[in-house]
Amino acid sequence: MSQTAETSSAGLPADTVWAEKVSVTSKLPRWILMLGLLALFLGLWQGVTASGIVSPLILPSPADTIRDIGFVGRNLTSGDYMLPALWVTASEVVWGFVLALAIGVSLGVLVGETSFGERAVMPYIVAIDTMPKLAFAPLFVAWLGFGIMSKVALAAFISVFPIIVGTAAGLHAADENARMLFKSIGASRLQTLVKLKIPTGLPQFFTGLKIAAISVVSGAIAGEFLGGGAGFGELIRVAASQLDTPRVFSLIIYLSLLGLAMFGLVSWLQYRFVFWQRSSNSISAKTTRTAA
Amino acid sequence: MTLASVATAGHVARPVYELSRVSKVYGERVVALESVDLTLREGEFHSVIGSSGCGKSTLLKIMAGLTPPSKGRVMLAGTPVLGARADIGMMFQQATLFPWRTTLQNILLPIEVREGRAAAEAAAQRAKSLLELVGLKGFETTYPSQLSGGMAQRAAICRMLISEPNVLLLDEPFSALDEITRDFMNMELQRICRERNASAFLVTHSIAEAVILSDIVHVMSARPGRIVRSIAIDLPRPRTLDMATLPRFGAYVSEIRELLDKGAFL
Secondary structure (H helix, E strand, O other), rough: HHHHHHOOOOOOOOOOOOOOOOOHHHHOOOOHHHHHHHHHHHHHHHHHHHHOOOOOOOOOOOOHHHHHHHHHHHHHHHOOOHHHHHHHHHHHHHHHHHHHHHHHHHHHHHHHHOOOHHHHHHHOOOOOOOOHHHHHHHHHHHHHHHHHHHHHHHHHHHHHHHHHHHHHHHHHHOOOHHHHHHHHHOOOOHHHHHHHHHHHHHHHHHHHHHHHHHHHHHHHHHHHHHHHOOOHHHHHHHHHHHOOHHHHHHHHHHHHHHHOOOHHHHHHHHHHHHHHHOOOOOOOOOOOOOOO | OOOOOOOOOOOOOOEEEEEEEEEEEOOOOOEEEEEEEEEEEEEOEEEEEOOOOOOOOHHHHHOOOOHHHHHHEEEOOEEEOOOOOOOOOOOOOOOOOOOOHHHHHHHHHHHHHOOHHHHHOOOHHHHHHHHOOOOOOOOOOOOOOHHHHHHHHHHHHHHOOOOOOEEEEEOOOOOOOOOOHHHHHHHHHHHHHHHHHHHEEEOOOOOHHHHHHOOOEEEOOOOOOEEEEEEEOOOOOOOOOHHHHOOOHHHHHHHHHHHHHHHHHO
């Protein structure tokens, strides 16, 4: 080896380096990539609508949509009729989430911590989880009326399952070694729960909570579609029936902000409380539903 | 088997652990342990060695009161073991430090669980001197994610020692570490045991580790798990790593290896 190295190294520069292949996109800042993709999407959209192959009633132009987003924004900030509607939907989302949290954590602890819950209750929860939950909407309307309660119930019903699963799976997350250690230092069941199982399970609990935070908005809107009311879902339904597609688009944009706010709140809480597991990419909801 | 190897010259030390006819059967027919008799005396270091699945970890769990025996009796310091005991310190292959606790809080966990938060705070000074003992001074407020594997195991040693146990039960405590670190940690372990006159019972699958540390090595066979022979290791204390080059050391290693080879085919 030394022989060939010596003979062939003559005439070569002292630093004989070579570059690793790096893709162009990995070198650019992220915001440039994201803006570029958005511009490409809007350009394609504009091209399709300008060509006239699709009726503006079916697909409005980006310009029309952006104009309407401005209109809805002004309506909301000036306290016009849309603000109470947003308030109604936001209330449904928040109360639905609170209800799902209360029921989800209770059932999750029952299933995750007791053998009765795991063996007798869990199969029923899995069975209900596999049902098409939106089909229950007429029942909630029949039971709770056309007011906000039926929407809160549907929103909670749809978002409760990821919380149950996240809580139960979290309580099972502590490994054999950790359990043995707690046993060997004579920890009581409550001490093991509080000092071991709950902190160990927090990441999985928050994963369930993130999925719930997104689905709770869908639940509230579906409830409004199917049960009337005075929220944003109702505004979307009315706009669609009037073929006001730009309005439908802009209302969806504002609704997505509501979902984003819920998701952001949960992500912040996770960052705050699960400080030992702060990933650089905590914004991505890991949709693992292992225990189901 | 003689107990002449015990360092306490002249008299026989007080027994710490006395196991008689300890058996463990899982289900109806899986015999994990069959009629194990052994006596661990004060200040003694024993190892149990055997292939994977021979029941040596089960034996340790029974001694620690983490799982009940199917038959037989386990006595510790004159009273029967009927559950977890405060006079035992335990260590496992994984350090099992909790990432939401600082190193100091991890070490104080046994005190916090047994005697409450105030007692744990009162023991902080003791925990700090333990950290100093294992060379982790200055890492009190560090979280485990910032400790190396060897450092984490040293912190686990501190946690084991914080409640001042008379007897240490060690389940392959350093087998996840690299060999250089493991040798060093074993010598640390010896020093700590000598300083406190603690008795220790080590589960290992390293013959060299068992010989260098132990006064007595118990060789176990698998299915059913039985102690086929207990070998007294007659090497001077304190042991040093270069004793591994002694002919006597090699003789012990080959004696144990031969027993293990036989056991595997029985």
